[in-house]
Amino acid sequence: MVQDSYPESEDVVRVGLFVTCLVDAMRPAIGFAAITLLEAARSRVEVPLQQTCCGQPALNSGDLAGTRQLAQRTIALLEPFQYVVVPSGSCAATIRIHYPDLFQDDPPWRARAQALAARTYELLSFLVDIRAWSPKQVALRACATYHDSCSGLRELGIEAQPRKLLASVEGLSLRPLAGNTSCCGFGGTFCVKYAAISNAIVEEKARSIEATGAELLLGGDLGCLMNMAGKLHRRGSSIRAFHAAEILAGMGGGPAIGEAM
Amino acid sequence: MSAVGERLTFKARVRVALADPVLKVAIDRTTGNARTKRAAAIAAWPGFSAARDLGRDIKDHVIAHLDHYLIQFERNAKASGAKIHWACTGPEACDIVVGICRKAGARTVTRSKSMLGEEIGLPHALQEAGIERIETDLAEHIIQLAGDPPSHIVWPALHKTREQVAALFRDHHHNPGTLATIEAMVASARRELRGRFLTADVGISGANFLIADTGAVCTVTNEGNAELTTTPPRVHIVTAGIEKLVPSTAHAMVMLRLLVRSATGAELTQYTTFHCGPKRPGDLDGPAEFHIVLVDGGRTRMLAEGLAEMLRCIRCGACLNHCVVYRQIGGHAYGSTYPGPMGSVLTPMLEGLPRSKDLPHACTLNGQCQEVCPVAIPLPTLLRGWRDRLWRLGLESVSVRQGFALWRFLALRPALYRQASGLAVRMMSWFARDGWIARMPLASGWTRYRDLPRPPGRTFIAQYRRRMRRP
Numbered sequence: 001m002v003q004d005s006y007p008e009s010e011d012v013v014r015v016g017l018f019v020t021c022l023v024d025a026m027r028p029a030i031g032f033a034a035i036t037l038l039e040a041a042r043s044r045v046e047v048p049l050q051q052t053c054c055g056q057p058a059l060n061s062g063d064l065a066g067t068r069q070l071a072q073r074t075i076a077l078l079e080p081f082q083y084v085v086v087p088s089g090s091c092a093a094t095i096r097i098h099y100p101d102l103f104q105d106d107p108p109w110r111a112r113a114q115a116l117a118a119r120t121y122e123l124l125s126f127l128v129d130i131r132a133w134s135p136k137q138v139a140l141r142a143c144a145t146y147h148d149s150c151s152g153l154r155e156l157g158i159e160a161q162p163r164k165l166l167a168s169v170e171g172l173s174l175r176p177l178a179g180n181t182s183c184c185g186f187g188g189t190f191c192v193k194y195a196a197i198s199n200a201i202v203e204e205k206a207r208s209i210e211a212t213g214a215e216l217l218l219g220g221d222l223g224c225l226m227n228m229a230g231k232l233h234r235r236g237s238s239i240r241a242f243h244a245a246e247i248l249a250g251m252g253g254g255p256a257i258g259e260a261m
Numbered sequence: 262m263s264a265v266g267e268r269l270t271f272k273a274r275v276r277v278a279l280a281d282p283v284l285k286v287a288i289d290r291t292t293g294n295a296r297t298k299r300a301a302a303i304a305a306w307p308g309f310s311a312a313r314d315l316g317r318d319i320k321d322h323v324i325a326h327l328d329h330y331l332i333q334f335e336r337n338a339k340a341s342g343a344k345i346h347w348a349c350t351g352p353e354a355c356d357i358v359v360g361i362c363r364k365a366g367a368r369t370v371t372r373s374k375s376m377l378g379e380e381i382g383l384p385h386a387l388q389e390a391g392i393e394r395i396e397t398d399l400a401e402h403i404i405q406l407a408g409d410p411p412s413h414i415v416w417p418a419l420h421k422t423r424e425q426v427a428a429l430f431r432d433h434h435h436n437p438g439t440l441a442t443i444e445a446m447v448a449s450a451r452r453e454l455r456g457r458f459l460t461a462d463v464g465i466s467g468a469n470f471l472i473a474d475t476g477a478v479c480t481v482t483n484e485g486n487a488e489l490t491t492t493p494p495r496v497h498i499v500t501a502g503i504e505k506l507v508p509s510t511a512h513a514m515v516m517l518r519l520l521v522r523s524a525t526g527a528e529l530t531q532y533t534t535f536h537c538g539p540k541r542p543g544d545l546d547g548p549a550e551f552h553i554v555l556v557d558g559g560r561t562r563m564l565a566e567g568l569a570e571m572l573r574c575i576r577c578g579a580c581l582n583h584c585v586v587y588r589q590i591g592g593h594a595y596g597s598t599y600p601g602p603m604g605s606v607l608t609p610m611l612e613g614l615p616r617s618k619d620l621p622h623a624c625t626l627n628g629q630c631q632e633v634c635p636v637a638i639p640l641p642t643l644l645r646g647w648r649d650r651l652w653r654l655g656l657e658s659v660s661v662r663q664g665f666a667l668w669r670f671l672a673l674r675p676a677l678y679r680q681a682s683g684l685a686v687r688m689m690s691w692f693a694r695d696g697w698i699a700r701m702p703l704a705s706g707w708t709r710y711r712d713l714p715r716p717p718g719r720t721f722i723a724q725y726r727r728r729m730r731r732p
Contacts, residue, residue, distance in 0.1 A: 019721050021672075025682050026714065028721035047725055052672040058665060060626060062648030062657070066669045073673060150627035183585045187625025192706030194623055196272075199710035200279055200589040201625075230711030233697055258714035260696040 013131075015043040016081030018074075020091045021053035022222045027257065030222060033249035034087045034123050041126075041133035043085075048077050054086075056094040060188050064102065071099050072109065075116050083130070084120040087245055088221050089152020090188075092122035097155050122152055123245055124220055128161040139170035140252040144216035145177045145209060146244070147184060149224045162220055162244050169247060175212045179205075186227040202231045210237055216256075217241040229257040271619035274594040287422045288591050291413070292582040298526025299579060299633070306522065316519045317637045320573035323473075323506050324564065330473040330506045331555070337476030338553055341538030346554045351381030354556045358383060358465065358498055359390045361552055365496045367392055367462035373480070373487035374398035375467025376414050376576055377502050380598045380611065381556060383465070395457045397486040399450055406433045412592030414599060415524050415578035420591050454486070464490040464548070466536075468501035469520065469575070470513045471553075477537040478553065479513050481521065481530040488534055497548035499536065504560050504572040510535075516575060519635035523577040559610050571606050571643060573636040580630035580640060586623055595620065602630035602640045609647050618656050621647035683723060686716040 015038050019031040031047075038045045055070030074095070078084045086092040096117045103110035127133045146166070152158040166174055185191065185201025192198075205228060209217055217232070217239050219225045229241035240256035255261050269277070278284060303309050323330050335345045348354035362370060370392055372378065387394045396405040400418035404411060406429050411417030418426070427440040430449050437449045466487050470479040478499050480487050491497045507513045521530050540547030563572055581587045581601030592600035597608040597617065605620035621644045630640045651657055671678045692701040693715030700708050707713055719727075 021682075024721040025686050026716045028717060028719070028724050031721040031725070047722075049722060049726065050675040051722070052675055052678045053668075055672075058669060060645070060648070061661070061665060062645070062650070062652035063665055063669075064649050064652070066665060070669065070672055150625070150629070154628035154632060181629065182583075183625045183627035183629065185585060185625065187627070190622070190625045194272075194275070194586075195706040195709060196275060196279055197586055197589055197623065198625075201585045202711065204589075226714055227711065230697075230707070230713055233712045234699075234710070255696070258696045258712065260715075261717055 011042050013043050014082040015045050016078050016084045017045050017047050018051055018054070018078060018084055018086045018091070018095075019047070020086060020088045020222070022226075023087060024051075026226065027222055027243070029251060029254065030087050030243045030245055033243065033245040033251055034085065036249040037123070037127060037133075037135075037245055038085060040135075041131035043083075043131070046081070050077055054091050054094045056091060057188055059094060059098055059102075060190075068102050071102055071113065075099065075109070075112050078120070079112060079116050082119065083126065084116065085123050085126050086120065087123040087243065088223075089122050089149050089156055089158055090221055090223065092120055093151040093155035095120045122156055122158055122220065124165060125152075125156065125158045125161045127248075128164055134165060134168045135248050136168070137170075138168070138248060138250050139172075140247060141171035142216050142252065143173050143175060143214050144218050144247075145175045145212040145214035146180070147177060147205075147209075147217065147219040147224060147228065148180055149219055149221035150183050152220055153181065158220065162218075165248055166218065166244060172247070175214050177212055178208050184224045184228050186224045188223065191227060198227075199231075202227050206231045206235055206237065209239060210235075215239060216247075216252075218244045218247060220244055225257055233258055269596075271594070271596060271623065274596055275590050278590040278594040283422060283425070284420055284591050285589075287420050287425075288588055290422070291416055291419045292588055295525065295578070295582040299523060299582070300526075302522040302526040302528070309522075312515060312519055313635055313637055315515055316575075316635060317573060319507060319512050319515060320504075320575075320636055321569075323508065324504065324569055324572045327503065327506070327561075327564070330508060331503060334471050334473040334476055334506060335555075337474060338478075338538070339476070341476045342541070343476065343538050343551045343553050346552060348381075348554055348556045348558075351556070351558050352386075354381045354500060354554050354558070355383055355386035357554050358500065359386055359392070361496065361498055361550075362387070362390065362392050362463050365463055365550070367496070369393040369395060369457070369461050370463040370465055371395045371397050371458055371461040371490045371494065372401070372465045373467070373482065373490040374401045374417065375465075375500060376411075376598065377467050377500050377556060377558075378465065379411060380502075381500065381558060383500065395454070395461065397454055397458065397490050398482070399447065399484055399486070402450055402454065403429060406430075410593065411598075412600065413578060413581055414576050414601075414603075415581075420593065458486075458489040459493055461490075461494045463496040463498060464492075464494040465498045465500065466491050468499055468505050468553075470507050470516060471501055471505045471555075472508075472510055472513055472535070473506055474509045475535075475537060477510070477535045479517075480534050480536070481517065481532065482534075483525075483531045485532055488532060491534075491536060491548065492546050495548060496550045496552070497536070497539070498552045498554065500554045500556060502560060503555050503557055504574075520575045520577050523579040523633070523635040563610055566610075567646060568606070568610060568643060570638050571603070571610075573638050574603055574607075575636060576603075577635055579633040579635065583629045583633045585625065585627065585629075595623075602644070603638070606638075606640060606643045606647070614647065614650065614654070615656060618651055621645075621651065679720070679722060682720055686720060687718055689713075690715055690718055
């Protein structure tokens, strides 16, 4: 997948792809979609094979010492790259927003964390804001709705970028989702720690998604998408869920989340 | 909290709340209305963002100079004829209030809504002292009749539908009338309360702002009950947290604009009252004695222990109205005076972390509370702070700690991690049918309520390595 055929020019950037532990285990297709998109957006993509998890579950559970250990190895792994791109708002926000905060009492690591944070982007916003890229000749005849995952929306300000990209997909129409700035109830470990509350929240979200009449549910974070898709499937809904990157990479004809390969 | 609610665990209270469809209707009606109106009010106010920064700065300034403004407030309030009392703790504050009531020979007190009164346990203290308490705020009147604690800091009776309120009034009011409309219900409450206002011995109210340079106490209400509570009785007692200070009336105006729009979406409440001292010679009305009880109740500890930002809170309730968790479980499930995001930050400080360790975790960290907060309190960051403290104090369960230790051990060792995750995704696929896992050991928290998509047999890294080997 790594393309070495780019002419050396200033316009090609060197990107380290951090796929996230969830994409690695649960939906590799998103990682491959990210590679396709980044290469189309004139990036030389490398996947550091030693990557595991950014530490977000430990961070959100209060285990800051454990998070620091994971952050240090992730920083060391990713800092050689010109840019680091992550196909998830919440994992990108962990590196961009929370890593520097973890090392307030450790100036050398804080400097390294800040340097990495400044070069780390969520995939869809990277394509639009840094690469000024939009998809060409991607078509999908479908009606979709989009869920803005909270970390991307509020910590990174990602709202316009996915819509701008999806608007360039021929035949795809986006329907507004009522309450789209409201959390889906995933919240990482929250969804199993307080499963009954999480269920009540995602039940309400699933009803809003169904009420749009859309055939597809799109989003930028696999955790939230799995939560909503899993609820929709349990409810017997036929709405299919994809990461927006998969649609943009022309993989919308393939199996949706939870569909047999 | 009621005696029953007190004994239940957080999860048990949540179960009770989630099983109550009428509660959900009540929550959706009031919070939905509040969200819509707030959004419209903010959209119509181009200066909101600047006012929010200013409001934050005013509160931060006062909190950083509490000593200065408290002394200034005391001096000016005394000069206006008020008596100032200082209370370190809630019980101390209650003793002071009960003492004033006893000295006044009070048999009945009217009270207008004050969350601080709830926080320090004043209703209970008055009852213990044998003093009849008449709640005059309509919602407080409703929950007094029902024997419930408040479930929201702005709408204490939010958990009751209007249908339930009508039934309650029919049972308790002397002359309920038709109760067919909200107006008829309000009229019934007015008939019930009007006489009580005029015969009460003491009126007790709270404070939205304590104004340092005049010594005045500002309250906002929509029903006029606060004015009727504080004017006719011979004695008026204000109970207020020390964080309610603002330097001047002009500063109070900034905070008022933020407070009212964030709480109800209105530009101003029906009544904005400034109480300054007792009745003076020549005044037509007003209390002969005016007492202000200034309560610390953990606030200086918050200042010392990294929660200074929480002292900005002006109790508007916007974080509750926008919280996905509050909107499902309502206020009582939290089991504390203050529910919702602001409550989950305050309660561990007020009631102790071991007793309230569920609350900081009962949040998805989605950040909407911080976004709507009119004084920009970083509520998710403060909740993370409690999670950090819970972890360091070893208050997390052994199974959670062991699970994290194992996961971290693997995540720090990529080769082992690859083997473990490869094995896990293969095992998961054994439980799948048609792409979905409906039930699986160790995943019941997920699969009880939703299906889990089947992972492909190989991880991304494994597939990527293969592709790299075969160009």
